[in-house]
Amino acid sequence: PSTATENEKGALVLxxxxxxxxxxxxxxxxxxxxxxxxxxxxxxxxxxxxxxxxYYAGKAFMSRATLRMAxxxxxxxxxxxxxxxxxxxxVEFPADRILxxxxxxxxxxxxxxxDYGVGRIVVDSFAELxxxxxLVPRFPGVRPNILLRVTVxxxxxxxxxxxxxHEDQKFGFSLVSGEAAEAVRRVLGDGLLExxxxxxxxxxxxxxxxxxxxxxxxxxxxxAQFVREGAVLPELDLGGGFGIAYTPGDExxxxxxxxDILRTLVAKECAxxxxxxxxxxxxxxxxxxxxxxxxxYTVGTVKHREGIRTFVAVDGGMSDNVRTxxxxxxxxxxxAGRASDAPLQLVRVVGKHCDAGDVVVRDDQLxxxxxxxxxxxxxxxxxxxxxxxxxxxxxxxxxVVAVADGTSRxxxxxxxxxxxxxxxxx
Ligand code: LLP
Numbered sequence: 393p394s395t396a397t398e399n400e401k402g403a404l405v406l407x408x409x410x411x412x413x414x415x416x417x418x419x420x421x422x423x424x425x426x427x428x429x430x431x432x433x434x435x436x437x438x439x440x441x442x443x444x445x446x447y448y449a450g451k452a453f454m455s456r457a458t459l460r461m462a463x464x465x466x467x468x469x470x471x472x473x474x475x476x477x478x479x480x481x482x483v484e485f486p487a488d489r490i491l492x493x494x495x496x497x498x499x500x501x502x503x504x505x506x507d508y509g510v511g512r513i514v515v516d517s518f519a520e521l522x523x524x525x526x527l528v529p530r531f532p533g534v535r536p537n538i539l540l541r542v543t544v545x546x547x548x549x550x551x552x553x554x555x556x557x558h559e560d561q562k563f564g565f566s567l568v569s570g571e572a573a574e575a576v577r578r579v580l581g582d583g584l585l586e587x588x589x590x591x592x593x594x595x596x597x598x599x600x601x602x603x604x605x606x607x608x609x610x611x612x613x614x615x616a617q618f619v620r621e622g623a624v625l626p627e628l629d630l631g632g633g634f635g636i637a638y639t640p641g642d643e644x645x646x647x648x649x650x651x652d653i654l655r656t657l658v659a660k661e662c663a664x665x666x667x668x669x670x671x672x673x674x675x676x677x678x679x680x681x682x683x684x685x686x687x688x689y690t691v692g693t694v695k696h697r698e699g700i701r702t703f704v705a706v707d708g709g710m711s712d713n714v715r716t717x718x719x720x721x722x723x724x725x726x727x728a729g730r731a732s733d734a735p736l737q738l739v740r741v742v743g744k745h746c747d748a749g750d751v752v753v754r755d756d757q758l759x760x761x762x763x764x765x766x767x768x769x770x771x772x773x774x775x776x777x778x779x780x781x782x783x784x785x786x787x788x789x790x791x792v793v794a795v796a797d798g799t800s801r802x803x804x805x806x807x808x809x810x811x812x813x814x815x816x817x818x
Pocket of ligand 1: 449554597631633676679715719
């Protein structure tokens with residue numbers, strides 16, 4: 393996080409607390425969440441994307457405390473399941489600022505969304521249009537505002553598992569096949585739902601702007617066809633996916649630059665197409681929460697495999713950060729609890745799970761005197777780490793500890809082995 397410093401002993405300081413204090417107080421592994429950093433980034437996106445609706449994509453990391461922070465910063469919220477909606481309800485997140493996603497929303501989920509009165513539902517399929525059509529009569533006077541998710545046919549420059557707008561993936565209505573146009577026609581024709589506009593989400597951890605520009609152009613062209621026929625489609629949602637720097641080589645686009653590019657492009661395209669300019673929306677998750685999180689681990693073993701590499705095993709692993717195994721994600725690591733003058737060596741940070749794929753940091757350097765008991769910090773773990781955490785080998789999930797102004801508090805408590813045993817019916 394941008395607020396990180398170091399103390400006189402060479403220990404990393406987060407939110408005014410040294411990692412040594414945090415580890416003593418809360419144990420390891422622990423996700424440390426820098427509250428000021430998160431609030432600052434919410435505010436920065438809100439400012440940079442002035443005139444847009446900015447939906448925080450709660451899937452990146454959701455807890456009641458962080459939802460309150462996002463709400464206070466003026467962000468809206470993207471939820472994609474009944475569970476995520478329940479968290480939003482638990483903090484009384486204003487319903488009109490909630491947008492609901494999901495490629496296979498159940499009737500119950502849609503009913504929960506209508507019942508709470510969410511501001512937008514992003515419809516992903518014809519089956520869902522049917523489900524909504526059947527539900528609406530159960531909510532007298534309600535005419536749900538919807539967006540249609542369009543598969544724009546752009547292959548985002550990111551890992552295959554998180555590219556979501558080419559044809560060969562499950563999300564949305566296909567643009568090239570004509571499905572998207574058919575969906576628009578159907579909604580405009582049946583009058584049950586209020587079509588606010590179109591949506592696309594091209595993928596995640598995208599560093600450049602080209603994919604977003606291509607997606608916006610395609611959405612605008614599709615939209616213009618209907619606007620010229622007299623339809624009113626006041627909104628255009630370009631989804632999330634803005635990348636962050638995990639390692640020094642990553643150069644993400646700054647939010648101000650992204651906003652500028654999108655604003656200019658949309659104004660220009662609309663002028664060329666001869667149609668009105670829609671209100672824009674974005675749905676950043678990772679770019680808001682990612683940099684605020686740092687995972688702290690304690691080293692348990694160090695194995696030097698002569699001529700191969702050094703394996704540093706920590707007390708967590710793929711259960712608290714599955715991204716390295718799942719997406720080949722790159723992370724960095726640093727010795728966090730003390731200074732060291734020892735020369736650097738190439739290491740692989742691995743976990744404690746019974747799986748050779750249990751890697752946290754594939755390649756980085758640590759001082760060669762790294763030893764059991766040392767604290768290690770892996771930055772950039774605020775998004776999609778706690779939210780993707782699992783219990784392989786019956787390992788309890790770590791807590792999320794928010795730090796601010798020299799104090800710490802668990803915003804998500806540490807899971808215990810008793811919690812795990814309690815789910816087992818014996
Ligand atoms: N909007 C929609 C419709 C999405 O599906 C997503 C993410 C977002 C917004 C937020 O995307 P972001 O700004 O966070 O990139 N588990 C993967 C990421 C999956 C993203 C899924 N959808 C990972 O750890 O990389």
